[in-house]
Amino acid sequence: MIWILIFVPIIMGCPYLRTQNSDLMIEGHDKSPHLSAAPPPPPPPPPPPVPSLMPLKTSSPTVFTTKSPTSKPTTAIPILNPSISPTNNPTVQTTAFKQTANPTPKSTTTPSQLPSKLSTLSPSLKPVSTPSNPPSTRPTSLSTVPGSSTCLKRNGNPLVASAAGTCSAYKSILAEFSALVAPTGAYSDTNPIAQSNLFGQAIRLAFHDAAEIDVTQATDRMGSDGCLSNTSDNRGLLEATSLVLSVMEPMWQRYCDQLSRADFWVLFATLSMQRADPTHSLSIPFKFGRVDSATCSAGANRLPEPQNGAHAIQQVFLTQMGLTLSETVALFGAHTIGHVHNANSGYGVVPDGSADILQNAWDPTPNVFDNQYFVGLIGQGWKNKPVPGDTPRSKNIWTINTQGIMLNSDMVLGFNISTSSAACDHCGVVDERCGPNGPPINQALCTAPVTNTLTGGRSATFAQVQAFAQSNTAFLQAFSAAFSKLTSLGYSNSATAPGKLGSLTAIDLATC
Numbered sequence: 001m002i003w004i005l006i007f008v009p010i011i012m013g014c015p016y017l018r019t020q021n022s023d024l025m026i027e028g029h030d031k032s033p034h035l036s037a038a039p040p041p042p043p044p045p046p047p048p049p050v051p052s053l054m055p056l057k058t059s060s061p062t063v064f065t066t067k068s069p070t071s072k073p074t075t076a077i078p079i080l081n082p083s084i085s086p087t088n089n090p091t092v093q094t095t096a097f098k099q100t101a102n103p104t105p106k107s108t109t110t111p112s113q114l115p116s117k118l119s120t121l122s123p124s125l126k127p128v129s130t131p132s133n134p135p136s137t138r139p140t141s142l143s144t145v146p147g148s149s150t151c152l153k154r155n156g157n158p159l160v161a162s163a164a165g166t167c168s169a170y171k172s173i174l175a176e177f178s179a180l181v182a183p184t185g186a187y188s189d190t191n192p193i194a195q196s197n198l199f200g201q202a203i204r205l206a207f208h209d210a211a212e213i214d215v216t217q218a219t220d221r222m223g224s225d226g227c228l229s230n231t232s233d234n235r236g237l238l239e240a241t242s243l244v245l246s247v248m249e250p251m252w253q254r255y256c257d258q259l260s261r262a263d264f265w266v267l268f269a270t271l272s273m274q275r276a277d278p279t280h281s282l283s284i285p286f287k288f289g290r291v292d293s294a295t296c297s298a299g300a301n302r303l304p305e306p307q308n309g310a311h312a313i314q315q316v317f318l319t320q321m322g323l324t325l326s327e328t329v330a331l332f333g334a335h336t337i338g339h340v341h342n343a344n345s346g347y348g349v350v351p352d353g354s355a356d357i358l359q360n361a362w363d364p365t366p367n368v369f370d371n372q373y374f375v376g377l378i379g380q381g382w383k384n385k386p387v388p389g390d391t392p393r394s395k396n397i398w399t400i401n402t403q404g405i406m407l408n409s410d411m412v413l414g415f416n417i418s419t420s421s422a423a424c425d426h427c428g429v430v431d432e433r434c435g436p437n438g439p440p441i442n443q444a445l446c447t448a449p450v451t452n453t454l455t456g457g458r459s460a461t462f463a464q465v466q467a468f469a470q471s472n473t474a475f476l477q478a479f480s481a482a483f484s485k486l487t488s489l490g491y492s493n494s495a496t497a498p499g500k501l502g503s504l505t506a507i508d509l510a511t512c
Contacts, residue, residue, distance in 0.1 A: 150294075151256035159292070163505065165258035166288040167512035170267065173259075176251055177271050189367075193357050196367035199272040200338020201236070201243045206269035206487060207334070208234055209262065212299030213489050215322040220298065223490035223501050226261030227296035233303040236344035262290035266487045273483075276337060276369035282476045285484055287504035290491065306347060307395055309408035309417075309427055321489060327482040329413055329464050333475055334483075335362040336373040340405050346395055347387055349402050358403035362410070371476075374469040378414045378444045378462065381435030382406050384428035396428050414465050415446050416456040 151159070180187045180198070187195045206224075213223035228234045237244050252264040259267070270284045302320060304312035317328040339360045342348030348360050358364060363372040382398035398406040408427050411417055415434040417427060431449035434456070446456035468475040490501035497503075 151261075152253055153257040159257070159260055161258075161260065161263070161289050161505075163288075163507055166263070166507055167509070169255035169258040169264075170509050170512050172255060173251060173264070173267065174271065177268070177275075180247070181275055192367045193355070195276075196338055196357065196361075198243055198247065199276050199367060199369075202248065202265075202269045202272040203334050203337055205237055205244055205248070206265050207331075208237065208303060209265055210487050210489055211304075211316065211321060212296060212302045214302065214320050215489060216319065218500060221293065221501065222296055222299040222302070224262045224266065224290050224487050225296065225501065226263075226265060226290070226292035227294070227299075229296050229299040229302075231300045233301070236341055259288065260290050260292045262292055263288050266290070270483075273334075273337070273369045276367060277476070278368060278370070279472065279476070281473065282369060282480060284480045285506060286509050287484075287488060287491075287493075287506050289502060289504040290487075291502050304409065306345065306407040306409050307427075309412045312409055313412070321486070323482070323486070325461065326464060326478070327485060329461050330468070330475065330478040330482040331486060332410065332413060333371065333373050333468065333479050335410065336365070336371070337369055338362075338366055340407070342387075346390070347397055347405070347407060349385075349388070349397060349399050349405050356403065360405055361403065362405060364404075371468050371472040374465050374475065376404065377406065377410060378465055378469060379436060380404070381433050382411065384417075384430055384432040384434075384449075386430065398428070398434070412459060414444065414459055414462050416459050417446060418448075418455050 179185055181195065182188060183190070187198045189195065205228075208228060209226065210224040212229060214220045228237060230238060236242060239245070248265070248268055251268075252259070252261055255264070267286065270286060274280075274282050274284065302316065304316040306312070308315075313325075313328060317323050317331075318325065323331070340347045340349075340362070341352050341360070343352050350359050352360070354360070357366060363376050365372050380400055382400060382404075385397055385399050386393045387395040387397055396408050398408075398411050408417075411428075411434060417434060418429050418432055429449055432446060432455065433449075434444070434446040436444045444458060444462070445454050447453065448455045468478070488504055490499050491504045492499040492502075493504060493506070495503045495505075
């Protein structure tokens with residue numbers, strides 16, 4: 001599955017839960033589940049800063065977007081490489097996959113005014129089931145299988161986590177990570193595809209680990225536990241050739257007597273996102289104390305299926321994980337990093353392995369962590385297409401050309417999308433276009449194929465997507481809080497009143 005890179009992955013044919021559907025459906029348009037505009041809880045305060053890594057160079061390896069500096073980050077974050085200085089916080093003006101996006105009308109709606117619930121799903125719409133077949137290639141050594149948190153240095157003894165041990169491990173891990181992305185490293189800025197793959201797998205890994213939780217079951221022990229279920233949802237993470245096993249696992253083994261695997265996965269993802277943020281303002285607080293699990297088969301088939309769209313969002317993010325709709329939209333912004341991989345999920349515009357970093361990418365800068373995912377989502381015209389070779393058609397993608405891609409679960413964040421189709425096995429009519437380049441100009445709606453008549457409007461969460469598209473700072477702050485909550489699900493912050501998975505302890509890594 002995809003995520004999210006992360007949240008890797010999402011939408012089904014008919015059940016277009018389109019994450020932002022309100023009652024904006026045009027008269028006579030097929031009805032599908034929508035997101036209702038209920039008042040959300042107040043936004044959380046900005047999280048405390050944590051050390052960031054050597055920043056990305058502000059010059060992009062490819063011609064992606066045009067940015068202009070506005071204001072500097074309010075919090076200074078340490079930089080490992082003094083030769084690279086912080087840049088001003090960019091405000092995106094345009095974004096395109098070799099296409100110019102029409103500006104979106106400015107909205108006064110802020111992320112705090114977004115809907116918090118999804119409306120009831122139509123009983124006639126049933127999500128596509130995801131097969132639980134294991135990956136075609138599986139590691140054979142128990143000590144390196146993500147499903148088993150075997151620390152060779154502890155000889156079977158339990159980990160006694162501490163602030164001192166966490167700090168010691170962090171400093172060493174930070175040094176190793178910095179070497180990987182240094183100018184002479186295998187994942188440097190001069191190798192953006194490799195860098196995007198590393199960052200993408202790290203973010204997807206942390207999300208998949210945490211997202212297998214079920215907060216509705218008091219006895220359920222899944223969550224951020226350093227363990228992945230051996231299912232097709234985790235293809236690309238379980239194979240011996242994955243960066244999880246070839247790069248991350250060996251690194252964790254060197255410090256596994258000080259840090260749990262679950263904590264390491266969260267830390268590595270955090271370092272990746274902060275390193276990919278050119279503004280140096282993404283500040284994700286870190287907590288330690290996650291407990292590793294040796295088995296996690298109960299988490300099978302709990303991850304979101306992209307084709308199921310709004311249904312996946314309702315079922316997985318809101319119900320199973322207990323997140324708010326606002327937090328969910330923010331977490332989808334992690335798709336700003338990485339690519340869709342056909343071999344892992346079955347989705348893709350072109351086959352895997354392209355030398356063009358833009359192909360099968362959600363946004364034009366897939367190794368940079370910013371708000372370009374949201375800018376492109378509502379700022380460009382996405383055309384509905386079947387996945388090449390998918391016969392009979394069972395998967396749905398949205399493209400600009402062979403470079404850009406969105407899935408059903410992405411598109412529902414901005415649009416009410418048609419669910420009409422002859423076979424009713426996918427969402428969206430072939431060649432239906434959603435975005436600002438259909439009439440009326442600058443009105444981000446959906447147009448019917450051929451006739452170009454309007455068939456759908458903006459979804460209920462369009463305002464939040466627009467707010468993130470207009471402010472990179474707003475997105476980074478919201479994402480930081482949402483990611484911290486995601487990776488803490490099942491845990492409490494109190495040792496005297498632990499959650500069902502235990503308790504976590506906050507630590508300021510900048511003081512290590």
